Amino acid sequence: MAALVAGAGAGALALSAGAAPAVDITVDAGTSLGTVPSTGVGLNTAVYDTYMNDPSAASLMKAAGVRQLRFPGGSVADAYHWRTHTVTGGSWAAPGTDFDHFMATAKRVGAQPIITANYGSGTPQEAADWVRYANVSKGYGVKYWEIGNEVSGNGYYGSKWEVDNHADKSPREYAKNLLAYAKAMKAVDPTVKIGAVLNTPGSWPDGVKAAGDNADWNHTVLSVAGKSIDFVIIHWYPSGAGTADILKTPAQIAGTTSAVRSLLHTYAGPHAASVKIAVTETSSAMSPAQTSQAAALFAPDTYMSWLEQGAVGVDWWDLHNGPGKPTTVNGETDYQDGGVLSVGGCSGGTCEPARETPFPTYWGIRSLTALAQPGDTMVKASSANPSVAVHAVRSSNGGLNVMLINKNPQNAAQVSLSYTGYTPAPGTVRTVSYTKGGTALTTATRGTAAAQKLPPYSITTLRLKPSSAATHTDTPSPASTPNAATPNAATPNDAAPVASASGTIGTRAQATAVGAPVGRPDRSNTAGGLAATGMSDAVTYSAVGGLLAIAAGTVLVLRQRRSRATHGG
Incomplete structure (x- = not known):
């Protein structure tokens, strides 16, 4: 051989x-290895995406077997106020992308929502009011609620891309507030499931102890809240210098899952078996391939590897994003666009195909419809x-x-x-x-x-x-593996999954028709090669580097990622 x-x-x-x-x-x-969950194949959406509710996008998501949609979109969630459809800090939310419009699209797609409550600039009461509106007033039946996006990116460990207006930004304070959110939200609807933000094992800042702390983020948060939460949240952005590297990374998922379950067994006790793992953001964004064939191969391998390890859902980043600096990967033009559908933008004199044209990544996800x-x-x-x-x-x-x-x-x-x-x-x-x-x-x-x-x-x-x-x-x-979930799929001509990456928007002037998803510091770990991700507001992130998207008419320009040393990782 x-x-x-x-x-x-x-x-x-x-x-x-x-x-x-x-x-x-x-x-x-x-x-x-378990049964395929109804929430297995997911995709991220964002309030800065003007095209989020395009009927053609909904039809393509449905055809791809997407059964879960995440809202309101990466780091912007920690600045988004659902009732007023506004974003803290001078950023913006596109017209027609509010919660009710999102839910109408989710219904057309046949997908369940997963909502990220505003931890950074919100309150437990604001989150409880959202639950009341969603599940009592409107009867939407939203089951899964994350408390914050990538909260450890709030500057506590030196790098800041996440909005967090709390005076105390420590993991212990997050855990204490997490319990307050859960109490307020479950008082409105006891059936909702509350999720805690963890750092991806092996990826910065996992394992980092701030001055005066006895433990890192994951150990601290779970020691306080492990017995009270319903699921934990992982964002998985493996890094690779080339396409060969990124295509090998799904083999790491079993070890990452094992590390998370070990933490749960340590801190959640008998409750550990019922705590689910949700991968609410993932993609090949930390590799050379984002819209070319290698990304298409990576997507179903990643979905299935997580689901076989028991993840309750996997959400790709994201529906629309915008082109970066186009490059050639294995003979194909790669537009460096994190979305699964084109926005029709141009960058460096190279233009994407027409808006809502599926990239190969979309077809990789849709391939799951033939499987399960x-x-x-x-x-x-x-x-x-x-x-x-x-x-x-x-x-x-x-x-x-x-x-x-x-x-x-x-x-x-x-x-x-x-x-x-x-x-x-x-x-x-x-x-x-x-x-x-x-x-x-x-x-x-x-x-x-x-x-x-x-x-x-x-x-x-x-x-x-x-x-x-x-x-x-x-x-x-x-089999001797954890309860697993799998991607959803229908007949070969039906749908399949799509998943995630964080997004935040800059100022309104920086937003394009799609919005301005921003990048994340490269937090790759030399041992595991993983890179967790996050998004920042335009001002903060310009100093950190990453995938900040800025507007040039209807063109999104993605800034080059900087090295890990830039953000102190």
Whole structure:
């Protein structure tokens, strides 16, 4: 078997020359990693996005199987006042992007909302009033509520990108206020679920102790509030110098999840098993690829890896963003746009496709519709070569779907598959694929359940039927992993997921038609290679660096990220 090496330049996965490598895939359909949650496949929206409620965007989200939408958008949430639809600090919220308009879009998409309550410039009473309006007055039934966005980015550890007007910005004060928010909100509706903001294990400022503190953010917050919260919040932005690096990072998710669960077991006691993990922001923003094929491959691998580890939902960043400085990644133009749909903007003389055109990342997420639907059972699957990732799901109709992701941009992969706990029907099989340069998912009948040839840089899902000789009465047995959730998917022509990254807006003059999502400091950790993210207001963030988007007419310009040393990480 050819050796896997990191390529030069864009960092593509490269194999030694020769025939397509043979990759052995094993699927254990008799196991269970949990069922696909109804909130599994999510996407971020933002009040500064003028196009947030475009009917065409709603149709594309629905077709992509998006079942959860986050609002009001990254760091702007800590400055946003829902009742007046205003933003603290001179920033702005676009007309027609208020809570009721957002909920109308969520209903059209068929997605559940997850709301970030304003911790930075709000109060427990403001949050409780929002719950009352949403669930008592309007009957929206909003279940999940985060308390703040990336609160540890409030300057307490030296870097500031998050609005926090509290005099005391310590983790202990956040935990104390978190309990006050939870008490006020649950007094209005006891059924709501309250989430606490954690730092991603292995990513700055995880592990950092401020002067006078006995512990870091995560240990302090959970020691105070661990027994009272319903879920914890992780933002996962893995970093990589090249596309090969970023495509390897989903393998880190199991370790990150284990670290979070260890904290919960330490501080939540018997309550730990009921505390969920929500990944409310993730994307490939800390890599060279954002709109090119590598990002498309990264997306479903990331969704499934988190869901198999028990995440209750994964929210991609984001619906719309705006172009940065275009570059070429593995022969494709990458607009450096964190959105899954184009805003039609231009940067450096290069213009994106027409507004609401799906980027490859969108199609990567939509590929999940061929793999799973809420309620389907995720099962164990493994690959003998990291150049091909695999995920498998037992569908409620007795079928078995297997997603194969060939991470090699140049070479096809010859895949041999074996199964336990399931006997596929003989003959050719139906496949649903997304290949480099594609503008749709492609359905075909080719190969068999035992052998497939995967095109370079492609996503291929086998939709297998059981052999008529099989009894199909076996029930998958739980695997020795946490309760898991999976992306939602419908038929190949239906939808799939989309996820997240933080956004904040600058002054109104800096906002474009889409708004001004701002960046985050690169908080990558040399051990884990992860980078948590956050967004700042324009003034603060100009000193910190990051993905600050500013307007030039209808053009968004993304500033270059600066090194970790810039913000003291």
